[in-house]
Every structure is written in structure tokens, then in C-alpha cells.
Amino acid sequence: MEDIIGHLLGGFAEALHPINLFMLIVGCALGLLIGALPGLGSVNGVAILLPLTFLVPPNAAIIFLAAIYYGAMYGGAISSITLGIPGASTAVATVFDGRPLATQGKADTALVTAATASFIGGTLSVILFTLFAPPLAKFALRFGPPEEFALMMLAFATFVGLGSDDIPKTIFSILIGLVLATIGLDIISGRPRLIFFELPGFMHGINFLVLAIGIYGIGEMLWTLEQTGGNVVVHKVKTTLASVWQNMLGFRKFFGITSLSGLLGYFVGMLPAAGATPASLMAYGLTKTFAKDSDSFGKGNPAGVAAPESANNAASTGSMLPMITLGIPGSPTTAILLGGMIIWGLRPGPLLFTEHPDFVWGLIGSLYIANIFSLIINLAFIPLFVRVLTMPFTILAPVIFTLCIVGGYAPTQTMHDLWLMLIFGVVGYLLRKLDYPVAPAVLAIVLGPIAEPAMRQSLLLSQGDPTIFFSRPISGLIMVVAIVLILLPLVKLFRGRSKRSEATA
Amino acid sequence: MTVRTAEIVMAVLMAALSIAFMVKAAELNIGWVKDRGPGAGAWPFWLASGMLICCLFTIVRWFTRATPESRSTDVFIPSTALTMIGLTVLALALLLILTQWVGIYFGLMAFLIFYIRFMGGHGWLMTLAITLATVVIVFCLFEWALTISLPKGISEPLFYPIYDLIY
Numbered sequence: 001m002e003d004i005i006g007h008l009l010g011g012f013a014e015a016l017h018p019i020n021l022f023m024l025i026v027g028c029a030l031g032l033l034i035g036a037l038p039g040l041g042s043v044n045g046v047a048i049l050l051p052l053t054f055l056v057p058p059n060a061a062i063i064f065l066a067a068i069y070y071g072a073m074y075g076g077a078i079s080s081i082t083l084g085i086p087g088a089s090t091a092v093a094t095v096f097d098g099r100p101l102a103t104q105g106k107a108d109t110a111l112v113t114a115a116t117a118s119f120i121g122g123t124l125s126v127i128l129f130t131l132f133a134p135p136l137a138k139f140a141l142r143f144g145p146p147e148e149f150a151l152m153m154l155a156f157a158t159f160v161g162l163g164s165d166d167i168p169k170t171i172f173s174i175l176i177g178l179v180l181a182t183i184g185l186d187i188i189s190g191r192p193r194l195i196f197f198e199l200p201g202f203m204h205g206i207n208f209l210v211l212a213i214g215i216y217g218i219g220e221m222l223w224t225l226e227q228t229g230g231n232v233v234v235h236k237v238k239t240t241l242a243s244v245w246q247n248m249l250g251f252r253k254f255f256g257i258t259s260l261s262g263l264l265g266y267f268v269g270m271l272p273a274a275g276a277t278p279a280s281l282m283a284y285g286l287t288k289t290f291a292k293d294s295d296s297f298g299k300g301n302p303a304g305v306a307a308p309e310s311a312n313n314a315a316s317t318g319s320m321l322p323m324i325t326l327g328i329p330g331s332p333t334t335a336i337l338l339g340g341m342i343i344w345g346l347r348p349g350p351l352l353f354t355e356h357p358d359f360v361w362g363l364i365g366s367l368y369i370a371n372i373f374s375l376i377i378n379l380a381f382i383p384l385f386v387r388v389l390t391m392p393f394t395i396l397a398p399v400i401f402t403l404c405i406v407g408g409y410a411p412t413q414t415m416h417d418l419w420l421m422l423i424f425g426v427v428g429y430l431l432r433k434l435d436y437p438v439a440p441a442v443l444a445i446v447l448g449p450i451a452e453p454a455m456r457q458s459l460l461l462s463q464g465d466p467t468i469f470f471s472r473p474i475s476g477l478i479m480v481v482a483i484v485l486i487l488l489p490l491v492k493l494f495r496g497r498s499k500r501s502e503a504t505a
Numbered sequence: 506m507t508v509r510t511a512e513i514v515m516a517v518l519m520a521a522l523s524i525a526f527m528v529k530a531a532e533l534n535i536g537w538v539k540d541r542g543p544g545a546g547a548w549p550f551w552l553a554s555g556m557l558i559c560c561l562f563t564i565v566r567w568f569t570r571a572t573p574e575s576r577s578t579d580v581f582i583p584s585t586a587l588t589m590i591g592l593t594v595l596a597l598a599l600l601l602i603l604t605q606w607v608g609i610y611f612g613l614m615a616f617l618i619f620y621i622r623f624m625g626g627h628g629w630l631m632t633l634a635i636t637l638a639t640v641v642i643v644f645c646l647f648e649w650a651l652t653i654s655l656p657k658g659i660s661e662p663l664f665y666p667i668y669d670l671i672y
Contacts, residue, residue, distance in 0.1 A: 055650055166572060172519065172559035175552045179526050182549040186533075189545040194529045218597070225593060226586040394625025398617050399639055401597060406609070406643050410653050418601055426594055433581070434508070434515055434574055452548050460542040 004134060007357065011365025014358055015063060023056060023064040024366055028373045029381075031071020036079050036385050037396065039224030041088025042072035042316065043333040047212040048403050050340050051410035058344035059359055063366040065340065066320070067374075069333055070122065070367070073276065073313045074374045077114035077305070078385050081107055085228070090276040090312040093284040097297060097304030104300050108382075112247035113302045114309040115378045117254065121262035121310030122371040125317035128266050130364055133353075137325040140350035145461065146468050148327070149454040150475035152447050154482040155328045156440065158273035161485030165437040173437050177444025178451065180206050187449075188456055201416025208339040208445045210408060210417045211424050215438050216332075217404035218425025221397055223432060228393060244379055254306040257287050265311030269318025272443060275331040279315035280308035317367065323348055324360060329446065332439040339446045343411070508577035513567050520560035526553035589624075596620060608657035613640055 014020065034045035045068045053061035076091030081098035094114060101110035143151075156174050163170055183194045184205025195202045261283035268279035287307035288297040297304045319330030320337075327349035329335035341348050352360050378385075408421040428438050462468035470476045506514075527550055534544025535551075567575040582590065596616055603612030617636040621627050647653045649671050657664060 052646065052651075054653075055646075168559040168562035168566075172556055172563075175556045175559065176519075176522075179549050179552045179556065182530075182552075186545040189541070191533060191545045193533060193545060194526065194549060196525075196529065222590050222593065225589055226582065392625060392627070395621055395627065395631075395635060397593075398620035399635065401593075401600075401620075402613055402617065402639055402643065405597075405600065405604075405613075406647060406655060409609075409655060410647065410651070413653065415601070415605055415656065418604070422594075422597055422601065429590075430511075430515065434512055435572075455548070456542045464537055464542070 004130060007134075007361045008130060008365060010358070011361030011363075012368070013365075014059065014362030015366035015369050017362075019056065020060050020063050020362065020366065021369075023060045024067045024370055025373055025377075027064040027067025028071040028370055029377050031068035031073075032075035032078070032374065032378055032381075032385060033071075033388060034068065035072030035075025035077075035091070036087045036389060038079050038083060038085045038087055038228060038389075039220060040072075040400070041076065041090060042069045043331075043336065044216045044220050045069075045072055046333050046336050047209065047216040048400065048407055050209060050212075050336060051407040053340065054410065058341070058346060059362050061344065062337065062341065062359070062363050063370075065337055066363060066366060067370045069316050069337075070313070070370045071374050071377075073122070073309075073316050074115060074118045074378050075385070076312070077118070077309050078111065078378075078382070079389055081110045081114065081305075082386050083389060090280060090315075091308070092277065093280040093308035094305055096284060097299075097301050100298065100300035101302065101305065106300065108243050109247050109250070109302055110305050111382055112244055112379065113251060113254065113305045115375055116248055116251045117258045117261075117306035117309040118313045118378075119371055119375040120255070120258045121265055122313035122317065122374075123368065124259060124262040124310075125266040125269075125314035126364070126367045126371065128263075129317050129321055129367070133321060133325050133360075133364070136321070137350040137353040140326050141354075143326075143350070143474065144472075145454040145457040146472050146475040147478065149451060149458055150469055150478040150482065151326055151328050152451045152454070154478050154485070155272045155322075155443065155447065157482035157485035158271050159437070159440045159443075161273070161488040162271060163273040163437060163440075164278075166435055167489050169434075169436040170440060173431075173440040174444050177211070177441035178448045180211065180441075181208075181445045181448025182452065188453065199416065201414055201420075204412060204414075206420065206445065207411045207417065208336070208442070209411050210421045211445050212336050212339070212442050213404050213408045214421040214424030215428035215442060217400065217407070218422060219428035219432065219438070221400055221404075222425065222429040225393070225397065250302075251306075254303050257303050258306045258310040261287065261307040261310040262314040265314030266318040268311070269315025270321055270330050272319075272322075272328070272330055273440075274315075275319055276312040276315035279318075280312040283307040283311035313371075320367075324352060324363070325350060327450065329443060332442050335443045335446045342446075506581045508574050508579050508581050509567075511581040512572070512574040513564065516560050516563040516567060520557055520564065523553050523556035523560060526550075527557065592624060593620075596624075604656050604658070606658050608660040609655045610640055610644065610657065611660055613643070 031045060034040045046065050053064055072088060073090060076086060076088040077094045079085055079087035080091040080094035081102050084095060084099040086092045086095055098110045159170050159174060160167060183202050186193050192203060264283050265279040268274045268282060269276060284304060284307050287303055288294050291303060319334045323329045323334040323338050329338045338348050346356060405418060408418055432438055458468055469479050530546040530550035530553060533546030535546040536544055538544050566572050570576050596619055600612050600616040603615060614636055617639060618632055621635060622632040647655055
């Protein structure tokens, strides 16, 4: 425990280093803006802006991206409340009660409640993160290639077992991500693989950013263009220092709900398939179910804003836990962060704590500070953010496309990758329209280059005997859980069928 | 095109892509190499076969009308959105062609002016202000701060004086 406090103090010192603090504040502000803009969420912001972080050292870069992640979770609420359109999918549940509050002229109550709840959920989850991460990393030090592979299987299995999407389409998305990751030189045999049409551009492989920016940058903008048609209506918000203070005092009665939602969000956020969106929906549902005045939900109950906002912030911290300690991202956004860490020459996983303690603890320290700054910037600049939301989409869209194109060029500097990115964007948009989930593919292209060697090394260890994944206690346990998760939907399917046949009989 | 038609077209295209991956992977060793473990082609080959199986499932369920998409007779992309999305994709493709030919900066200017002025219907002042600001910021950020040289095509000589200034 004393160890943790010592490290944490060091982390604060690292995070308060001028360049890191500067990046943190810029990240929070940009994150708030990105979160508030309809159609853009943390994952889009992190994917599009990652190439720009090559400017600064890795510590500052991860702090910047984590601050964007956090800020976006705060910012999503702004457009949910003032526009009635969720700024990001993670703020969908905030619309249910935030929008009615705004139409009743109480947008300021909703906004202040959302920001305060985000702060409590965020801070609570960072404390949990600080306590959980070091022991988990220590435990994970014992992992060998079979355990690593088993963990990745588990990550993918959660999409099949817990995801709400069509099962064959989900598995397809995972597999295509893994196959795309194999293009280029095989690191074990040194042979070129899947070089289509002998194009030299495929030799260096497909950088995960090409897929991530394609899907979350270009594809997402096409999606938003279709959904909004470029027109939005903003609700007026008047805030004064006095009203902010009044609303914060009024927040006291939601403290319990907010803390519980934060806890829930943290644990749900750790699962790769779940994350912030389901966490916030679950928190909203549970709060409504157990509330004495459950009828008032959906008609402008501030508790219905507090619960999901606390949960989505907590979930974003939760999703970082497996990424930092095990090297398995808990969300698409952390998958992109993980890919970034690999570019910066850091291998996420248990060794990070022993080999780069300043990096890990700097990040953890920055999370505490990012919460404080997100709260302050959010409360102070609400009118400004609302003004930005009125910016026409036909101005925003081309600027974001520009960022996608130059950002997609930066990592590998080939035109080949830009064309691929455009293709991924268009195909990703079409696939998404047909209910293919795209997040598993992004997770898979990041994890693929780690999963394949882990599997091949494991099989070498066992001379080709695949039972190695089950005979080692830890990997065996993880594999069993993974298999149960994969079989779960099948069981549901059969039970659903038998029920239906009983009903018709 | 209805959602139902789009569903089968996409499933067949993705099945074809899976087969292409399998054929390409099969050019390498997809079996066991003694003392070296699985061959280079094994992992992609078996994953691609998994992709194919998933697509076949989708195709079978299209015939049995088991998924919501296979039952939906809604229009896949409504015509108003189709124009906007079609023009956007076309403009992006043109931007890439222009980038290869006259360089990214002139390409971006053309793209931004087209999008803001003609698709967005904003005034010339707004259009030019945002266009110039975007291009200048991109230049400073990438060429100057990150020292990543973006493609300039035939417009390269125009940048020599600026290079002398910043490097």
C-alpha cells in the first residue's frame, strides 16, 4: 500500500511536468469538444489525433490521448442535453432525462449534474484502478505465450458472448481484423504473406491506424452525414456562477446513485465487448428500477443524467485496466491507445510496471488530474461548447476529412495506405449499415500481431499439441471461460427455440 | 437497392474476399513445419476459412430470412443521403488523385473549397478563411513540427523557398 502511495506521488510529479500538464489540459479541452460534437466520440478523436502525438515524448502522448478519452466522456453529455442527439454512443442514456430537462428550461441543472457525476464516477474508478493495477500486473508476470493467447481468445469471446450483435457477423469482424493483421512480412519465417497483386505497399503490412482512421474517421463521418443530413437544433443554456453552485449543492442527493453507477461502470468497462455504452445504459436501467420515483424517469429526473454519466466515465477507466496490466484492451479506444504504445516502442503488459514505471504512474497520476481539469473546463466553458455545436456540419466534415487524410499518411507515408484507408472507410460504413460490428475488427488488427506469435510459440513449446492451452492451470481456466462465452449465445438460441416450439405446441 | 439485396451482395462479396485470402495464404505452407511450428500460411489460412464459414452462415440465413436485414425491404441508402455520401466519397477519391498529381496542399484546397462552398453553400469569405487556415495549420504541424513531408507531386518546386526558410 505504501508502495502504491509512493509510486502515485511520483506519478503526480510526472503528470505535473510542464509539457505533460500542457498536453493534459489541451487533451481535456479537445476531448470535451470531440465528445460534444455529434458523431464524434473518444474513439474517433483518439484515432484521428494519434498521428499528431509523434510530436511529443510517449509519456506526454499517452497523457494527451487519455485526457481526450476522459474529456470526450464528459463532453458527450453536452450534446445529449442541448441537442438531444448523443455526442457519442456512450452518452445515449444521458438523452433520456437530459433532453426533457433541457426542454423544461433546466439545461443548466442537467449539464452541471452530468459534469459532477462524471467527476465522481471518474475519480472513484481511478482510485479503484490505482489499487487493482499493481497486484494484477504482478500476477500477470507469470504469464507465458499460452496464457497470452488464452487472454486474447477471452477478449474476442466477450464480443461473441456478451455483444448484442449478430453472431456470425461478429465472428467475421474479428477474423477479418486478424487476417488483415497478417498481411506483410511474417515475423517468424520472414516470408511475405498475402501480397495482393504484388503491390509493394502491402509489404510493410497494414498499420492499424489505416483501419482505425478509415473506420472511425471516414466511415463515421459518412455515417453521421447520413444520420443528421447536416442539420441540428440547439437548446439555449444560461449559466452563471451562482446557478452552477446551486446545482452542485443540489447534487448531494444523487451521491449514492452516482457512486454505485461508477462501481458498475468500472467493472463493466473492463470487458472488451461491453465498455462505456452498455455500462451507462445498465446504470440508467438499474437506477430507474430501484428508484422510488421511477415514473419520473424519462421526464427530466436529474438522477437519470447522473447515473449514466458516472458509469461511462468509470467504464473508460475500467477499460484501461486490462490494457495496462495485461496488454488486452478493454475497448476500441484503448485498442488504439495500445497500438500507439507499440508505435512508441512500449510493450503494454505486466512488464510495463517494472520497466517503465514513470510511464505507467505518470498515466495513472494524469487520470486524477484529467478528471479535475475536465470538470473545471466543462463547467467554465459550457456556453462556448454550445456555440461550437451550432457550427454547420458542412464545415466540420471537410476539416475532419482533412485530418483523417494527413493523419493516415503520417505513420507509413505511402499513398497506398491512403487508398486503403478510403476503402476501409467506405466498406466499414456499408458493413455497419448491415449490422456488422466494426469494433472487433479494430481490436483484432491491433492484437493480431501479438496473438499469432503467442499461438505459434505455444505450439512450439508443446511440439504441436494444442492441449497446452488447457493443461496449464491459468490458461486452462481462461480458455474454459472463453469457450463458455462463445457457447453462451448458442445455448440462448436453443432455449429460445424450445420455448417458442412449446408456445406453438 | 433494398437492405435485403444489400445484405446478400455484401455477404457474397465478403465470401469472395475470404476465398481470395485463403488462396493467397495457401501459396505458403499451411501445415506443420518440423521443428518450426505452424507454417507461415497456417494462421491466415484457417482464419480466412472461418471468415468464409461466417459468410456462408449469413447467406443461408438470408435464404431462410432469419436476420432482420434479410427481411427488410427498406431502401439501403435513401436517395437524399446517397447523393451527399456519393459526392463525399467521390470528392475524397479525387482528393487522393490530386494529391498524387499536384500535391496534397493544392488537392486539399480544391477539396475544401468544393465541400464548403458548393456542398455547404457557405459564403466565399468563410470558405477561403477555413481553407487557408486548414492548409497552413497542416503545413506547420506536419512539415515543420513533425518533419513529415507530405506528398507534393508536381508542385514540389513551389515549396523550395519555404524549405529554405524553415529548415
